[in-house]
């Protein structure tokens with residue numbers, strides 16, 4: 001694929017579904033619940049299909065089913081779905097289609113161009129496409145979605161006061177990160193929701209342009225205004241998991257009129273349709289019955305129009321493998337035939353609704369007149385036939401196109417950019433470390449060697465340093481996780497990379513940064529308070545405090561992963577850290593027997609002991625009462641003794657660091673596997 005490919009006609013795919021039902025097991029009642037039942041329809045190349053309906057109608061479920069995006073446990077999908085006339089294969093379909101979620105999950109600190117470029121690097125083949133071609137493709141995508149003027153603007157996030165692009169532009173960026181893959185089919189869940197009418201129309205116009213290039217575009221939509229409905233080619237109206245109407249958008253008003261529900265002049269048809277289907281169960285039943293009778297004619301009309309579109313766009317030669325099902329065998333052609341068939345539908349709908357007793361006969365006559373065969377009118381393709389896939393089984397992974405090392409480097413660049421683009425967070429962390437180091441420095445300024453004072457101050461200073469280096473990085477980990485979780489989930493779901501890749505990239509950037517923060521803290525605090533001035537002691541302090549800080553970060557990340565919400569994570573984390581601080585040996589002379597296990601397991605214990613032994617081994621204190629000199633190690637309380645040498649204590653902390661990293665990685669894998677992200 002070349003960058004020019006985006007500008008050229010794109011071959012969409014014809015997706016047809018026959019008698020599709022989707023059933024889940026309700027998590028609460030454990031009962032089977034059919035969310036969509038016996039649905040038929042098609043999404044055609046070069047056309048935009050809008051799926052509309054009230055809340056809970058089954059729009060998103062149908063979209064997920066069509067996009068191979070179902071993942072509920074205990075769910076089953078029945079019916080038949082074909083792509084260009086052949087049974088759909090999950091793996092192949094994933095390669096030609098994309099799914100744009102309702103919620104924009106974008107990195108707020110990146111620019112529009114960076115977001116699309118990162119998507120291109122992760123989604124496009126590493127081999128066979130040069131970096132320049134990828135950049136060209138990114139520019140073509142930005143142009144196609146009218147994003148060139150804001151390409152260098154940050155995405156932004158109003159909730160944290162980071163000004164960025166508009167909601168409509170964000171929605172188009174979400175489309176752009178899928179479009180770089182140059183998909184034949186786009187599925188979009190409520191692309192206009194949450195946008196004002198102007199932005200919504202802008203997004204929909206972009207989608208129409210994508211369809212006009214030949215792609216198949218399917219979206220769900222909630223109560224559109226007339227600017228938006230102008231963009232519809234085909235239309236599917238659902239209520240309570242049933243189809244109320246499916247066919248050409250231009251035939252919907254006639255169909256409703258035929259069923260006894262004439263849209264008043266000057267009323268937005270979609271508002272009217274919604275008011276009818278939500279009015280009462282009887283109205284929905286009437287429409288469902290009318291539609292069931294007329295479905296073949298309506299779909300045949302839509303198929304004719306679809307063929308005409310494909311021919312106009314020059315797509316017919318390659319996309320002609322389908323349409324067999326709904327073909328109006330009488331050889332209807334172009335818009336005329338479509339119009340004729342919708343007239344058939346309208347008349348017959350009247351009959352079905354009982355609104356006009358003569359309507360049925362008229363419909364039959366019209367059928368003959370316009371060439372929709374009687375057989376087609378009754379056609380129910382493979383009704384109740386095939387159970388195609390169990391839910392979740394449809395979206396088999398496509399083979400990765402990008403080597404892991406390249407994914408790691410792309411993600412590292414992104415993590416790095418995120419850090420340096422968050423100057424407030426970066427500065428506040430650094431200021432916090434320097435400020436607290438100065439505070440501790442002033443608090444314990446220049447230790448003395450008086451027994452009872454110098455020894456206590458040294459212990460308190462080390463304990464206080466631990467308190468600082470456990471709370472700050474772990475709370476930061478919770479904050480970061482909150483902002484990254486959804487992006488990680490989206491990208492993992494799309495199989496852009498795996499958990500291990502994310503872990504490697506993230507911590508390859510983060511760990512040196514954590515160590516730099518620790519060095520800054522130590523450089524200020526160590527000499528201010530006057531710990532023993534030797535290089536070896538300083539580096540032991542640096543090594544232990546760095547490991548301690550990284551373990552604390554891991555603890556914060558684990559709390560964030562298992563609790564899911566930042567508030568719960570902070571509550572849990574604070575509790576755990578307070579318990580660990582309490583039993584480090586400084587606050588209690590003797591640990592109660594039922595808490596000994598906490599002390600034995602805690603990394604605070606070994607880190608504290610290692611630093612105290614290192615410092616106290618080199619110094620001695622003067623007893624003010626006797627004037628005697630007492631070696632430092634002799635004044636250390638038993639409560640801080642682990643029975644290990646300083647080297648062994650450091651070894652235990654290092655092992656705990658490894659253990660924490662393993663736990664963190666496992667927690668990430670489990671959260672992803674259990675759909676907990």
Ligand SMILES: Nc1ncnc2c1ncn2[C@@H]1O[C@H](COP(=O)(O)OP(=O)(O)OP(=O)(O)O)[C@@H](O)[C@H]1O
Pocket residue numbers: 024025026027033035053054055056057058059060061062072222
């Ligand atoms: N896994 C599930 N288990 C139980 N019920 C489900 C499940 N998935 C969907 N449903 C239910 O099925 C119905 C249709 O859901 P769906 O999300 O498809 O509706 P929708 O038309 O997209 O609604 P909305 O516009 O509010 O998003 C809803 O009542 C929903 O609660």
